[in-house]
Amino acid sequence: MLRAIRQRLPREATIYLGDTARVPYGPKSPVTVRRYADQAVEFLLARGVKAIVIACNTATAHAYPALRDSVAIPVIGVVEPGARAAAERSPRGVIGVIGTQGTVDSRTYDKAILEARPNAVVHSAACGLFVGLAEEGWTRGDVARLTAEEYLAPLLARGVDSLVLGCTHYPLLKPLIQQVVGSEVMLVDSAEATAVAVAERLADEGLASDGEPPGKAEYFVTDDALRFHVIANRFLGAPIDHLERISLDDGGK
Numbered sequence: 402m403l404r405a406i407r408q409r410l411p412r413e414a415t416i417y418l419g420d421t422a423r424v425p426y427g428p429k430s431p432v433t434v435r436r437y438a439d440q441a442v443e444f445l446l447a448r449g450v451k452a453i454v455i456a457c458n459t460a461t462a463h464a465y466p467a468l469r470d471s472v473a474i475p476v477i478g479v480v481e482p483g484a485r486a487a488a489e490r491s492p493r494g495v496i497g498v499i500g501t502q503g504t505v506d507s508r509t510y511d512k513a514i515l516e517a518r519p520n521a522v523v524h525s526a527a528c529g530l531f532v533g534l535a536e537e538g539w540t541r542g543d544v545a546r547l548t549a550e551e552y553l554a555p556l557l558a559r560g561v562d563s564l565v566l567g568c569t570h571y572p573l574l575k576p577l578i579q580q581v582v583g584s585e586v587m588l589v590d591s592a593e594a595t596a597v598a599v600a601e602r603l604a605d606e607g608l609a610s611d612g613e614p615p616g617k618a619e620y621f622v623t624d625d626a627l628r629f630h631v632i633a634n635r636f637l638g639a640p641i642d643h644l645e646r647i648s649l650d651d652g653g654k
Contacts, residue, residue, distance in 0.1 A: 427501025
């Protein structure tokens with residue numbers, strides 16, 4: 402997600418907060434996810450951000466509506482942009498969604514897609530192991546391929562013509578997923594769609610930066626910073642200059 406945003410908006414300074422001590426959010430209850438999201442937003446607001454992107458599909462599903470209505474600055478979730486892109490681009494309106502168990506159980510994508518395209522048919526599948534494969538760098542080879550084939554077979558059997566990558570980890574598996582589903586199935590990257598939505602929102606609100614690129618990037622995590630460095634190199638494809646470990650339980654200190 403951050404990579405897509407920084408590519409789309411190179412002038413913007415960014416603060417990335419990764420709740421690495423408490424992920425994955427997918428299996429956790431909605432109440433717990435909302436509490437975690439509230440703590441994260443409190444930390445970011447204290448840093449003086451001008452907009453917040455909830456770069457997690459599960460957190461968007463459970464916390465976005467309340468945060469959107471209660472926070473004074475723009476809050477952008479990842480579900481609606483991806484759902485809207487799928488609804489607009491799907492040739493026949495038979496749309497698959499893959500995500501964590503929490504995202505799939507919330508049916509947030511289903512609702513957003515049907516709101517944008519009422520005659521669409523949506524089929525969802527939880528693909529929990531994809532997160533671990535992405536973080537470990539197992540994005541090719543027999544283990545990754547067999548896992549993808551197992552997860553995606555039911556969706557292919559239902560004739561989906563497009564597939565929403567409803568988790569910010571899944572784009573790392575995009576080439577493999579495309580190979581498994583075939584070229585006739587269009588993949589929708591929710592991260593890319595969200596980056597477009599962020600750019601549009603900042604422009605509409607008069608908040609877009611006119612500074613020189615690249616904008617400053619800061620990174621905060623709630624657990625092992627060394628492991629984050631390894632994972633972030635896979636996700637961002639760029640060096641991390643400022644990385645700090647914080648605790649959200651005590652206000653980010």
